[in-house]
Amino acid sequence: MNYANRKAQDLLHTPEGVRDTYGREYAAKQSTIEKIANRIHLYGYEDLQTPSFEYFDVFASEIGTTSSRELFKFFDKEGNTLVLRPDFTPSVARCAAKYYMDEKDPLRFCYQGSAFSNTSDLQGKLKETTQMGAELINDDSAQADGEMIAMLTECLLEAGLTEFQISVGNVEYFKGICEYLGMEPSVEMALRDEISGKNYFAAEDLLRSEGYSKADRDLFLRIRDFMETAEDLKAAADAAPSRRAAEAVERLIDVWNVVDAYGLSKYLSFDLSLLSKYHYYTGIIFKGYTYGTGEPIASGGRYDQLLSYFGKKAPAIGCMISIDPLMEAMRRQHITEVSEAQIQRIYYDKDNYEEALKTARMSRMAGFRTVLLPQKGLPDEERRSL
Template sequence: MEQKLIHTPDGVRDVYGTELRAKKITEKKIIERFRMYGYKEIETPAFEYFDIFSNEIGTTPSRELYKFFDKEGDTLVLRPDFTPSIARCASKYFLEADEEVRLCYRGRAYNNTLSLQGKLKETTQVGAELINDGSADADADVIAMVIETMKEIGFTDFTVSIGQVDFFKGLCDEAGLDDEDIAKLREQISVKNYFGAAEFLSEHNVSQKIQDLLLRSGDVLDADELNALINETENERSKKALLRLKEVYELMQLHGLEQYVSIDLGMLSKFHYYTGLIFKAYTYGAGDAVVKGGRYDGLLEKFGKEAPAIGCVFLLDDIMSALNALGLICEEEVIPEIIEYSDADREEAFKKIAAIRASGKPAYGRHCRK
């Protein structure tokens, strides 16, 4: 029993010393970059009513939530991600706002899932949400901010993959697939199991042309291949999605950041609230994306405000692992100066300690009885 008391539960860990200092410095750099883009920081509760993250809103499955009851019998959950909380908050405090709203946040998120093999169940997230702007310029602005922030925190070799969930959804509608079928196909394509996806589509009597286009949704395209796919696509919803993707890519060229961007139609987020553009940032030293985001134009409507929105989240724990693996954490531990003193020279020691601190260096006293 005594040994158990000093250990943490599975999926959480203690962070301290130079590791924590480096993490806090990186977190601050991200927030400061957000502020340079006009974002204002907001705090939301660590736990919310269950309905904020229910299946109707399309976020984390109920079985993967940390749930508990308050004294009134209401079901509460620890937030699994921030976006629904920010959407609720924006709908409450910015209901009448017509101009764009730029909010950023930092804090912990919690996922109680067995599928995160070796992953933390409590993670630190730093993110931003741009509300009331449904333009391609807003999409490009958020992606540009992600790229500039990645550079700011030390990464030089990384890629931001952009995709469009409406391309996939439009083809599924044309194929006549129901929600259950779409979820199964989404899983196959997300893990790049194209043989399984092809077999699944054949079993559901999907036309060969639509099959070919759906399987193309797993491709990584350049600008010329995207144009060719636009010409091949007849489905209005899917074609519109590709044209929007082309527009965003052209805007990234105007930003001078297209070298960091790739087009990946195989990205299909587990969060069902995404409605259009989605993106992920990848770098060496991390097994998965270190930044995720996308457009969620229908989410705020769930809370009473009709407004387009797009957001991003930096997964700080994964970012720190990547920075460490790449040798990009150069923060050295600052050793405080220790001033020993006795009863007789206490006043002099206090003055000396204060002077050291005033110079910007750490120091503390150690009383030695003589």
């Protein structure tokens, strides 16, 4: 193979972490996106589009978003540092603060598009993913929390999933225990990272190295137990070491009651150890899981302080569906089959082109996918039969 051919072959490959989607796979993906979007719209959410890249400060570390080392950064001609969005929520928060600064009524926005994460190639994860989501701003109620979780559940059902679980927690429970123990912020941050990664052995080692007693360590280690009913939550509230921690569990009970009113509580479980790498979450937090993929298919939570970073004091809650792992899970569960599109083929030659074109236009007006093809593309036996 000569140099030119080798160069052409090299150009066929995509960079690590991105991929092409085409044919029936793409059709299945688009069909799923449309189903989810339709369900979100039924809840009154309005479409919103933000830029694919923003100023670096929109995702600055002090607001608790993606780590700087995982951002795709570049510069414009004026020397400003720009980043490809790793997460839609800060962008939507910025947009809401800019255009709805004085709005006090609840705001409902939804979005879809690509998000980018500059992760290591060794992690084997996509660096460009398709995300869909919704944000509910100016409502701090348990009813808003429940609506977001119920809507997410209905979206997954609409996509075709039947076996999945939404795990719900409350960041305030973790913060309540840290406050109760008088924990230093730096230790709290390190402990949060270990617990969010479910690395409980490292969490216990950290607490032991900081001099916490076994009784204190057990306050954190007990939170890894899953709970499935309101009775489980009531027992956890009674055992909470502080009023702040107890109120966090009581909020979960309120949310369970709302989701139960939707008739969807069977899809819920509760995990008081549930935390996120996004530190802007302030209360209710949740993740969606199903079999056939090694990562969550959905996530979300309450972020009551994030908009204040952009000058608007407003509570908010949101959810995000990660379309790529969702599609992978659905493929492995054999629920993404899409029938091959039926396409009408109309053949023409130099003598009947106008007649064939008229027929094709009428077919398209009737809603049929139609292509015009030169008659020379027909197999010999079919051409002779015309």
